[in-house]
Every structure is written in C-alpha cells, then in structure tokens.
Amino acid sequence: MDTMSVYHALLEHHKTKGWWPIDHDFFPREFEIIAGAILTQNTNWINVEKALKGLEDAGLTSPEALSNANIKEIEKSVRPSGFFRQKAQRLKIFSVFIMDFGSFENFSESVTREELLSQKGIGPETADSILLYALGRRSFVIDAYTKRIFTRLGFQCFRTYDEWREFFESNVTEDAGLYREYHALIVEHAKAHCRVKPICEKCPLGSVCARKF
C-alpha cells in the first residue's frame, strides 16, 4: 500500500471534485479561501460559515476593507467561529500584509511560503492551505485528519509537520490539482469514518500518537 493507492481507494469511495467549500458570491473567491483558512483553525466548518456570513453582512470581504476595519467590528462578525479575538486580529494583520504587495495579483504571484509563515497566526497548515487552494501552488496540506488516517493505516508516524509534508511531496508527484483532490478526500473520509475514538492502534508511537491525533 502506497500513498497513491490510498488516493485511488478514497476517490473510489467518495468521488469528490474540486473541493474547498465556497457558498457565497460576495467575496472575491481567492480571498474568501484565505479568510476561511484562518477562521477554520481548530474549528468546525459550520461555525466558519457563520463567521464568513458575518463578514459579508458587515461588508468586510476584501483585504482593503479588513485592513481598515475597526477590530471590534471584525470581532463581532467572526464570533461564531470561536477564538474570535485572535482570528479578528489575524484577518486584519494578513489583510495589511496583502495590501503591502500593492495588489492581490502581485501578492499571489510573488509571496513565498516563508513570508506567509512570518505573519502572526499563520502556521504551516494555514500557509499550505492558502498556497494550494487560494494561490494554486503545489503545496501539500497536512492536517490532523491526514495524520490520523495515515497512522491508522499503518504508515510511519512522523514527528514534525515538515517531515509529514516532505513524505507526501516526495511520494505524490502529481500536480496541484491532485494535491487539492487528495486533501479534500482525506477530510471527507475522516469526517465520515475517522473520529478521534477509537484511538490509533497501529501507530509505532502508541499512546503519543493516540493523544495527538
């Protein structure tokens, strides 16, 4: 069993296509993906949708608007997604960051992964989600579901985010489109079949793995 066998098995069962849930038309598409990537940090997507709707109702749907917005106004809008003070701050900081590139197009073309990671509130998973789903870069997203599924399948249990990412990027040689599809399938599968319990029994790290994933 290799990484692409798992991909085809997941595709056979779930048949997902072109995934990143976008339910609104008011946001510029790429920016809504970025906002969603920040809002979904350790949060159920249902609550993220409520927060996105709140931002729409407040007219805060662009880097321009958010970079100039009152922080309390942003907090009020994103409250349903939890961690609302942090997330309001992160949305505003990232909006200013985009504006510093002069235009979203320039940001999209020239921003590096390291620059994304330098922003407060942007960790490796959020950075890779932005790169892959909003900017079209070939960057594999590692989330809690990815680790949970692959350790339970008996794959090696890596220590750090970058080790997980290196494992996938060296074994999955296809383009960004397949990276998106693969991650989408992992999330869909995990939501349906891989809850936190039962714990991972096959992971070589035993209880450590069970606690984290």
Add this chain to the structure above:
DNA sequence: CGCCAGGGCCATA
C-alpha cells in the same frame, strides 16, 4: 452534558 472541531502562540524544561 461532555466531546470535538480542517491550529497556532507562547512559556517552560
């Protein structure tokens, strides 16, 4: 009512 959700930051050892 308790568990969980598509993390990340920071202090500590």
Add this chain to the structure above:
DNA sequence: TATGGCCATGGC
C-alpha cells in the same frame, strides 16, 4: 525538540 496552557463558539 516537545509538552502543556491558552484561546472560545456551537453542533451533536
């Protein structure tokens, strides 16, 4: 390097 506390709302 890694572990623990913290952030917080809402679905089930």
